[in-house]
Amino acid sequence: MSYHSQSYAPSAPPAPDPNGSGYPYPPAPTNYYGHTSYGSHGQSDFPPGTHPEVIRSFQMVDRDRSGFIDESELQLALSSGYQRFSLGTIRLLMFLFKNPRDSLRIRPKEFAALWSCLGQWRAIFERFDRDRSGKIDSMELRDALYSLGYAIPPSVLQVLISRYDDGSGRRVELNFDSFVECGMIVKGLTEKFKEKDPRYTGSATLTYDTFMSMIIPFLVA
Amino acid sequence: MSYHSQSYAPSAPPAPDPNGSGYPYPPAPTNYYGHTSYGSHGQSDFPPGTHPEVIRSFQMVDRDRSGFIDESELQLALSSGYQRFSLGTIRLLMFLFKNPRDSLRIRPKEFAALWSCLGQWRAIFERFDRDRSGKIDSMELRDALYSLGYAIPPSVLQVLISRYDDGSGRRVELNFDSFVECGMIVKGLTEKFKEKDPRYTGSATLTYDTFMSMIIPFLVA
Numbered sequence: 440m441s442y443h444s445q446s447y448a449p450s451a452p453p454a455p456d457p458n459g460s461g462y463p464y465p466p467a468p469t470n471y472y473g474h475t476s477y478g479s480h481g482q483s484d485f486p487p488g489t490h491p492e493v494i495r496s497f498q499m500v501d502r503d504r505s506g507f508i509d510e511s512e513l514q515l516a517l518s519s520g521y522q523r524f525s526l527g528t529i530r531l532l533m534f535l536f537k538n539p540r541d542s543l544r545i546r547p548k549e550f551a552a553l554w555s556c557l558g559q560w561r562a563i564f565e566r567f568d569r570d571r572s573g574k575i576d577s578m579e580l581r582d583a584l585y586s587l588g589y590a591i592p593p594s595v596l597q598v599l600i601s602r603y604d605d606g607s608g609r610r611v612e613l614n615f616d617s618f619v620e621c622g623m624i625v626k627g628l629t630e631k632f633k634e635k636d637p638r639y640t641g642s643a644t645l646t647y648d649t650f651m652s653m654i655i656p657f658l659v660a
Numbered sequence: 661m662s663y664h665s666q667s668y669a670p671s672a673p674p675a676p677d678p679n680g681s682g683y684p685y686p687p688a689p690t691n692y693y694g695h696t697s698y699g700s701h702g703q704s705d706f707p708p709g710t711h712p713e714v715i716r717s718f719q720m721v722d723r724d725r726s727g728f729i730d731e732s733e734l735q736l737a738l739s740s741g742y743q744r745f746s747l748g749t750i751r752l753l754m755f756l757f758k759n760p761r762d763s764l765r766i767r768p769k770e771f772a773a774l775w776s777c778l779g780q781w782r783a784i785f786e787r788f789d790r791d792r793s794g795k796i797d798s799m800e801l802r803d804a805l806y807s808l809g810y811a812i813p814p815s816v817l818q819v820l821i822s823r824y825d826d827g828s829g830r831r832v833e834l835n836f837d838s839f840v841e842c843g844m845i846v847k848g849l850t851e852k853f854k855e856k857d858p859r860y861t862g863s864a865t866l867t868y869d870t871f872m873s874m875i876i877p878f879l880v881a
Contacts, residue, residue, distance in 0.1 A: 543822075592869045598876050624879055625872075632871050644865040650853050651816045651846075654875050658823075658845055 484547040493554045496520055497547055507544040516550070521557055521615070528620045534656055535627050557619065563587060564618050574612035580621060589625045599624070627657060705768040714775045717741055718768055728765040737771070742778055742836070749841040755877055756848050778840065784808060785839050795833035801842060810846045820845070848878060 484506055485494055496519040500512035508516060514529045536553045537545050563586055567579040575583060577600045584591060599621055604611045613621065631653045635643035705727055706715055717740040721733040729737060735750045757774045758766050784807055788800040796804060798821045805812060820842055825832045834842065852874045856864035
């Protein structure tokens with residue numbers, strides 16, 4: 440299955456091929472060049488076996504080798520493997536993947552996890568973008584989220600997709616950036632809910648403070 | 661107490677004086693000119709006693725007299741009495757004040773309610789903006805929200821205000837637009853929570869579907 444990245448924004452670099460041998464997701468048993476990332480990159484904080492492209496993308500923006508990258512650097516780093524995500528999506532990704540104790544910055548380990556997750560989502564997106572238009576509609580979004588393990592009510596789906604309605608009356612379609620944004624909102628909120636429903640009963644009791652603390656980070660992301 | 665609206669964006673029109681006799685909030689017992697809005701504006705849907713400025717602002721943008729205004733029209737209509745709010749704030753206001761059964765549009769009655777609410781919030785904002793800088797800091801935001809009836813946990817306040825941190829290391833300050841956005845997020849989420857906690861116990865039991873349906877509209881607003 441080849442993917443025509445040209446259907447995305449013209450500035451986007453070629454997407455990694457999810458089925459290619461060099462693709463970092465699922466985790467390769469050893470790394471691309473047959474030696475550990477540690478060995479070739481000094482005191483790297485990347486997990487063993489991290490694909491060199493992931494390390495290169497991170498180091499390209501972390502010029503002072505501080506071991507952290509900020510929002511705009513993350514935007515640039517991901518653009519080498521995926522595309523230039525909107526700042527809204529980048530903020531959401533950073534919020535969901537950064538260490539909760541850190542301020543707004545990403546470490547190598549978290550960057551590798553994010554890169555892998557995006558690889559999986561790209562594969563799902565491509566599977567449901569059957570006509571290779573670079574866009575999926577609301578029913579395809581529902582199926583894509585379902586295949587990621589999220590069964591969301593139709594009313595929620597409708598509200599979610601209304602974000603991308605330009606008011607022209609045309610059928611709403613999502614590009615990969617918007618798909619990632621939608622999916623990360625659903626993933627993030629679902630995980631927060633599950634924390635409060637550890638036995639998966641389908642309902643949770645929340646105090647007002649907990650409720651507010653759970654949600655507001657999503658609003659400011 | 662006079663308010664120097666010059667400290668806001670230069671394009672902002674003069675703010676209504678909350679203590680002036682012509683100010684539409686709190687509701688005047690009769691309207692400004694001593695006759696009902698209905699009489700002077702034909703088949704108006706404005707409540708009796710609506711201030712003519714509110715009606716004028718609405719009708720200025722509702723050129724076809726359809727009785728509805730959309731997002732960008734709301735932005736323009738409010739700019740005559742307050743300032744030009746960001747589209748993010750406008751979407752949040754529309755979501756919170758429109759009839760839930762309507763799509764993204766505002767009717768006269770809702771517009772009048774929104775205008776009144778903003779008048780109250782402007783008065784609160786001015787009270788806490790003690791140096792008349794046109795900005796309030798996080799502690800003033802906390803006190804302002806408290807005076808509106810919302811006691812939010814410090815951790816939530818911190819996350820909320822981080823939205824407006826430009827990363828420069830300077831103390832975060834909010835202009836009226838950001839204050840309204842913050843306040844409306846708190847107001848909206850609190851009201852949603854209260855619906856599920858009608859006896860005000862401070863905690864609520866939510867199903868996953870309810871939880872998602874409650875929150876996602878705020879994320880897409």
